[in-house]
Each structure stands twice: as structure tokens, then as C-alpha cells.
Amino acid sequence: MEKKRQWLILAMLGILCIVVPPFMGTYAVHVLILVMMWITMALGWDILGGKTGQISFGHAIFFGLGAYGGGLLFLHWNITPWWGMAAGPVLAIIVGIPIGLVCFRLRGPYFALAMLALNEIIAIVFTNLDTLTNGATGIDCARTWGAEKLPYYYIALVIAAFAIFVTYRIQNSKYGYYFVSIREDQDAAEALGIPTTRYKIYAMIPSAGITGLAGALYMNYISSIYPETVFALEAISIFMILAVLIGGAGSLWGPVLGGAIFAGLDEILRATIGPISFLVFAVIAVLIIMFMPDGIIGSWPKVRAYLRRRKLTTGSEG
């Protein structure tokens, strides 16, 4: 019964996502595209960070490579950046595997720092290899549909749905359980015969690929990329982590909710309170980590239990 109701809610949400946007304004559709992009990125990060417990401070590497996959095709051979939808994730995965082979030897904070350093290295390399990447000037391409936003929205929706599907399949497979076992206790997992480094690589592949896909979408939608924006440490790598944290790491709907809240809240705050919007956002992030460390989805049972207890006690007093 419970399961059936969940599917029903999901189906209704899906239909809403498909039917409503054509009746919305351009700006609202733009926000929704960003929401879908951030959902995809949050899900991508969460496969490696939330499920496998390998906190990456450098996922902008894969986002940027995803964007540059299409961008480089366009720059050198004048091929439409839509091929980047395939080339970007592939490039991200090709780079991601050796990164994993090297960095997965490190644990916890050291892995996080190594990814952070790689992020900076790759950003600097892409800025300075003028002949290959066009350097800091970046890559510009023409938008396929000009100012029309709806086609981009539907593509973003399909990508987000794909990311949800992949995460769902991983979560309910052998791999999902192996990933979680690595997160919970790597030594115990190793002792039980799980080749942890290999499984971390298995987590890296969909993680890099999905993040790269979001990057490829960015390339096509925004239509101009610069190394400092797509490889941004703060605006991409770190915000990805915060988005997942707000929603709740390690679950399916946590990153989805987190990505949606992150992108949506960011736009709404910026439109309403202007310059202090990011301050408000950062304070919200601090409070969530302090008081709901498992995010909204993860801490929800605790919050609900607390509210129920309070209701009971106040009820008995009154």
C-alpha cells in the first residue's frame, strides 16, 4: 500500500514536471532548468560521496570535462556541442578512472584534499593550454534554439530522470550495498572480501559520468564556457557538496531535494533579498550541518519523532 502511494506521488510529480512548464514564464523555466541541472549534479556527487563515503572536493573536474567534451569538439572540428552529451561524460570517465586509481589509495580528509588539489591543477592547466582549450577566453557556441528555453528544459528533465534512474538501480543492486559497506567501515568491508579500491572505481564511473552529463548540458544551454566557471572550486565543487548535504546524503531523494532546494533557493533569494542572499544561504548550510547533519531527508525521522514527543508532552500537560 505504502509502495503504491509512493509510486502514485512520483507519477504525479513527473506529470507536473512535464505538463506545467509550457505555461510558465521564461524566467521560471530558466530556474527549473538550473534545478534539473543541480539535481543531476547532486545525484552524481552522491554516488561517490554519499553512498561510498569518498568526499570529493573536486567534482568540478568532471563537470568541467563534461562541458569541455562538447566544447572541444566544437572548437577543433566544428561539430555541434550536442555530441558533447556523449563525449563529455566519456571524457569525464576516462579522466576519472586514473584519478580514482591514484587517489583512492588515500582515505577521508586526505582523499578530499587530493581532489581539491587536482581540481585546482586542472583549472590552471585548462586556463593555460591555449592551443588545446582556447585558454581563459573559453569556448562560445551558438544556441540551437536561440532564446527558446522549453526544449532545454525537457532535455534537462530527461537527464535528471536518467540520473534518478541510475541512482535507483545502483542503490538496489549488489553494488549499492558494497558501496555503503565501504562508507560504513572500509576495513571491515575489505576483511569481508570486498575489493574496496575496485568498488570505489565502480562508484567513480557513474559519478563522473552523470556529473559530466550535467556539464554537457551546461555547455549547450549556457553556450559559453570558461575554465574559471566550469572548474570553479567554490561555485561548482563545493556547492555540489552543500546541495547534497542540505537534502541528505546517501539516499535517492536527498540529493534530488537538495539540488532542487539549492538551485531554487539560490535564485529566489537572489531575486528577493539581493546582495545578502548568499550569506543567508551559507548560514542555512551551517545550521543544517549543526542541527540536521544527515540533511532534510536523513534527519526527517528524528525531527518527526521529536515533534511527536513534544506534541505528546504538551498534550498530557494540557
Added chain:
Amino acid sequence: MALFGQTFITGVLMGGIYAIIAIGMTLVMGVMKIINLAHGALMMVGMYICLVLFEHAGLHPYVALIPTMIALFIIGYLLQKYSIGRVSGVETIIPESQVLLTLALGLAITEVIRVIFTSNYQIIHPALTGEYWHLAGMTIEIPYLIGFVIATIFVALLHFFLARTDLGQSVIATSQDKDAAVYMGINAERITNFTFGLGTALAAAGGVILMPLFYLYPHVWHPYLMKAFVITILGGMGSTVGALSGGLILGLAESFGSTYWGPQWGEVIGFIIFLLILLFLPGGLKRIIGR
């Protein structure tokens, strides 16, 4: 030869200033076993306090150093006590919740400063700024030299403090084994708060030293945080000698990298050293020099 000497001296002087920023981080990392991503932001707060003291009280940065450090010690202490410390030991899905908290705090602090002082570049011209010494075809900028001297003094004082005082020994004990330290009657929680305050104050000192040399804006701390990581990993967590030698190595590597390879690649060298150390010498120089 003059070019070589110039590169060498620039590297050493810059390395000393890096070391004082990194030494605060290495202390905090040694005691708390977490990476503190708010370190750079707190350094930047110190720089802004110094800016205010200079502009409104007319204090030269080298004089403002002491009040700034005291202020940042208090800020760091309270931050650790009421925010970061509260999260320690809480069971969460993601293991690194304290690290992520320092990250969010760093962002929030930066935004507070940005809202108060705006993102505009600020620059101050206290006495001694832009003065040079010419020595055998090389130029030495006086503020660099003074900064290096101040940094070295602080490193020496800190080393003495850790080795010779009870409080310092408690800090070392806590960083070696927290549980054992508690059994020996050390209030590990208070020591952690104290260490965080001390680390923050040292970062602020590093920031203040930089004031006569560079301009100031809210995001100024990004590269310095990176360098502090590199040095901490290079020198080994909790090691003052490691941090000093790590700082000098990084300063020299960057300086030689940008002179002989190209200025845009200077930073890459630091990161490459960082990755190599992480992979091939975990534990850093501390393992070699043994303290």
C-alpha cells in the same frame, strides 16, 4: 646569478610567511584530526580587523598585529566551542561532517565580511611599503623581510611554547592520543578550543604580515588556504619544524617554478608536490625529521 639569488631570496621570504599561516593549520589538524576549511576565511577576518585598526586608529599593521591576534584567538575559541566542537562525535551518514561545517562556516564568514566591507579591493600604504634594499643586483622588499622575521619569531615562540610549557605539552599530548590525554587529567575539550584559537590567531598574524604587500578583498584567502594544506601535508600534521621547512620548500618551489618555467605554472608545482607527498610520503617531512 643575480636572477638565481633573487629567486632564492623571494622564495625563502615568501616561504616564511606561508609557514606562519600553515603552522596554525597544522596545529589544528594535529589536535582535531580534521581539515579546517575555515582557516583561510579567519585569516581574512584578521586582515580586515587590521585594516580597520589602520584606517581608524592609525595603527601600523606591525603594531596592530597583537590586538588582531587576540581578537582572532577569541573568535576562533568561541567558534570551536559553540559550533565546530558540538558536531564532534555525532554519528552521521557522511563521515566528514566537521570538515563540511568548517567549509560552510568559511563561506558564511566570507559573506559577512563581503556584506560589511563590499567586494572592493582595499589597499593600505603604511610606512615601509614599497621600500627596497639593493644587494648585489638583487632587490629585497623590506615588508617581505620584516614579515619573514616576524613569522620566524612566532614559529620559534610556538616551538618553545609546545616544548617547554605545561599547556604546550597538553596540546601535544592531545594531538598524539586524545583518549590517553584525557586519562592523564587533561581537559581535552578545552585544549581543543584553545588550539583552535591559537591556530586562528597565527593565521591572522600571517594575514597581517601580508597587509603591506598585497591588496585585500573578501576572497583573498583561497590561495593561502591551499598553500596551508600543501605545507601541512608536506610537513606532517602537528609539526612546527615540519611546517617551517614545508613553507620554505613550497616558497622556493613556487619561486623557482615561476621564474624558470612561467609565472602561471608556479602554483601547479605546489599542488604536484602535494600529491606526490600524499602518495609517496604520507606523514610528510615529520617522518624524516622525526618531530
